[in-house]
Amino acid sequence: MADFSDSMLASALILLLAYALIFSEKLHRTSAAILGAVVMIGVGMSMGFYTQEEAIAAVDANTILLLAAMMMLVSLLRPTGAFEYMAVHITRWAKGDARLLLIYLSLAVSLISMILDNVTTVIVFAPLTVLICRLLRLNPMPYLMAEAMLSNIGGAATLVGDPPNLMIGSAGDISFNDFLFHMGPPVVVVWAGTVLLLLFLFRKQLRSGAGEVRELVDTHAIKDLAGLQKIVVSLALVVGLFFVHHHFHFFPAYAAFIGLALALALMKPDMDVLFNGVNWSVLFFFAGLFMIVGGVEASGLLDLFGDSLAEMAREPGQLLLAGLMLMWIAAVLSAVVDNIPFTVTMIPIILGLESSGVNITPLWWALALGVGLGGNGTHIGATANIIAVAESEHSNIPGARITPAIWMRTGIPTTFFSLILASLFYTLFFDIFR
Amino acid sequence: MNLEEILIPTEVAHTGMSFGDALAECVKRNVPGIPYVDAQGKIAGRFSLRHAFRLTCVPRDYIQGAHLLGDDLDYMDMAGEKAERILPLPVEGYVLDDAIQLNPGAQVMKALAIMEQFNTGYLFLTDGDEYKGVITRVGIARLVLNLGCC
Numbered sequence: 361m362a363d364f365s366d367s368m369l370a371s372a373l374i375l376l377l378a379y380a381l382i383f384s385e386k387l388h389r390t391s392a393a394i395l396g397a398v399v400m401i402g403v404g405m406s407m408g409f410y411t412q413e414e415a416i417a418a419v420d421a422n423t424i425l426l427l428a429a430m431m432m433l434v435s436l437l438r439p440t441g442a443f444e445y446m447a448v449h450i451t452r453w454a455k456g457d458a459r460l461l462l463i464y465l466s467l468a469v470s471l472i473s474m475i476l477d478n479v480t481t482v483i484v485f486a487p488l489t490v491l492i493c494r495l496l497r498l499n500p501m502p503y504l505m506a507e508a509m510l511s512n513i514g515g516a517a518t519l520v521g522d523p524p525n526l527m528i529g530s531a532g533d534i535s536f537n538d539f540l541f542h543m544g545p546p547v548v549v550v551w552a553g554t555v556l557l558l559l560f561l562f563r564k565q566l567r568s569g570a571g572e573v574r575e576l577v578d579t580h581a582i583k584d585l586a587g588l589q590k591i592v593v594s595l596a597l598v599v600g601l602f603f604v605h606h607h608f609h610f611f612p613a614y615a616a617f618i619g620l621a622l623a624l625a626l627m628k629p630d631m632d633v634l635f636n637g638v639n640w641s642v643l644f645f646f647a648g649l650f651m652i653v654g655g656v657e658a659s660g661l662l663d664l665f666g667d668s669l670a671e672m673a674r675e676p677g678q679l680l681l682a683g684l685m686l687m688w689i690a691a692v693l694s695a696v697v698d699n700i701p702f703t704v705t706m707i708p709i710i711l712g713l714e715s716s717g718v719n720i721t722p723l724w725w726a727l728a729l730g731v732g733l734g735g736n737g738t739h740i741g742a743t744a745n746i747i748a749v750a751e752s753e754h755s756n757i758p759g760a761r762i763t764p765a766i767w768m769r770t771g772i773p774t775t776f777f778s779l780i781l782a783s784l785f786y787t788l789f790f791d792i793f794r
Numbered sequence: 795m796n797l798e799e800i801l802i803p804t805e806v807a808h809t810g811m812s813f814g815d816a817l818a819e820c821v822k823r824n825v826p827g828i829p830y831v832d833a834q835g836k837i838a839g840r841f842s843l844r845h846a847f848r849l850t851c852v853p854r855d856y857i858q859g860a861h862l863l864g865d866d867l868d869y870m871d872m873a874g875e876k877a878e879r880i881l882p883l884p885v886e887g888y889v890l891d892d893a894i895q896l897n898p899g900a901q902v903m904k905a906l907a908i909m910e911q912f913n914t915g916y917l918f919l920t921d922g923d924e925y926k927g928v929i930t931r932v933g934i935a936r937l938v939l940n941l942g943c944c
Binding site for chain 1: 855861
């Protein structure tokens with residue numbers, strides 16, 4: 361085992377300071393990540409443990425480009441009115457039944473979040489949800505919380521549903537199908553259990569009668585039918601390619617870019633508008649984190665840390681325990697801080713375990729489940745939660761405001777319940793996660 | 795062309811004025827907004843009809859889903875009861891911080907350009923600290939019609 365060196369100490373300090381800046385929100389998280397990356401490269405170069413070339417190589421281009429492509433596809437889909445059309449019909453199908461409405465809205469948001477960015481999905485659906493609740497004279501609070509929580513859970517099912525999954529899939533060379541096969545079943549169980557629990561926890565709010573049913577009208581919901589048809593074809597191609605990308609040795613990012621290229625050729629969008637729809641701040645945040653963690657990795661610190669973990673995880677009997685521990689630690693940390701920095705840090709540690717002879721496959725799934733489910737614990741645990749809280753505040757509807765305490769009153773039991781379900785599934789079917 | 799030709803003199807909103815009084819002044823002068831002055835008499839913001847309606851009766855979700863609303867939403871309109879509650883409230887709660895001001899000597903083209911830049915249909919004309927009145931895009935259109943040129 362290597363000794364603790366000055367380089368390790370320096371890289372650890374820079375990582376901790378950068379993460380402290382990110383979590384304290386004294387500086388925007390992207391600014392903090394860029395600052396941390398610049399300092400890490402500078403210090404690394406002067407101390408001889410990190411180079412500019414290594415920093416560039418540390419950025420997972422597959423993750424960044426896949427995210428960028430999906431953001432552009434969503435940016436093309438959003439103005440067509442497809443989401444609004446869906447919301448109108450969901451309201452009709454629910455026929456004023458408060459519980460059915462919660463299930464249908466949450467299901468729609470979860471399914472969309474399996475392919476598209478769940479933050480965008482909640483951004484679009486949250487104001488529509490408030491409007492629908494106003495029409496039906498319902499408190500939007502349970503609906504906003506359910507949409508955010510269940511979109512977080514839904515996104516955990518696929519390789520492209522959640523940024524941590526993209527990073528895990530890219531680092532572990534896990535295909536879309538493998539991800540869906542391993543994460544789909546536990547996520548379905550957790551999703552169903554969470555819906556039942558939310559129906560129970562919100563039973564008082566959902567009991568209040570909908571009264572006179574007022575419907576939204578879909579006459580003007582679709583704003584650009586031709587555009588919608590073109591983007592649906594392009595998205596269908598992307599999803600189809602996701603299912604076969606491993607067979608053709610395509611990176612998921614390349615599969616997404618094939619669909620994006622088709623969409624661009626068919627739709628000829630205004631490039632300024634298109635690129636305004638890309639969340640550059642998120643992309644640069646990820647790039648900065650990759651560079652920071654790349655520096656820590658280059659210093660050898662993560663190997664040192666991984667060696668200690670490897671001792672525990674190398675025993676076949678201990679692997680299940682290690683997976684469960686990773687899942688719960690990831691979930692607890694993801695509930696209180698951003699799950700991305702944790703995921704980015706854990707990836708090289710898990711990869712390092714492989715060289716120590718540990719079967720790391722179950723650890724990838726444990727990490728994905730933990731970071732995917734943990735975000736529901738608090739209102740700041742996931743970006744979708746923050747959007748739901750903000751929308752509840754803007755609604756000015758009495759009793760609709762989601763305070764941190766209200767969120768935790770529902771979020772903590774929901775997270776624990778979903779983690780227990782996921783742990784049971786992981787334990788009972790551990791062989792498929794190996 | 796002189797902007798003062800289309801100037802609409804108005805009262806200003808101030809501390810102690812009610813929402814209803816500010817609204818009445820806008821209606822009386824047929825302007826979309828009036829300046830709000832602080833205790834020292836300096837313009838410190840504006841009372842805007844658009845902003846007032848946004849705060850009182852057009853929630854964000856209505857705006858985003860406006861094209862999805864049916865025509866039968868009578869019960870969600872600003873009811874008399876709600877109006878009675880809002881009109882006596884202090885105007886301060888409905889004031890925007892920004893108040894775009896222009897010198898009376900400025901050209902019409904500058905006034906139009908500033909309206910475009912700030913996405914507004916009206917500006918306040920001030921001479922130093924002295925408030926003169928409101929000019930609107932409709933007023934400029936009237937000026938153009940009268941003169942036959944811009």
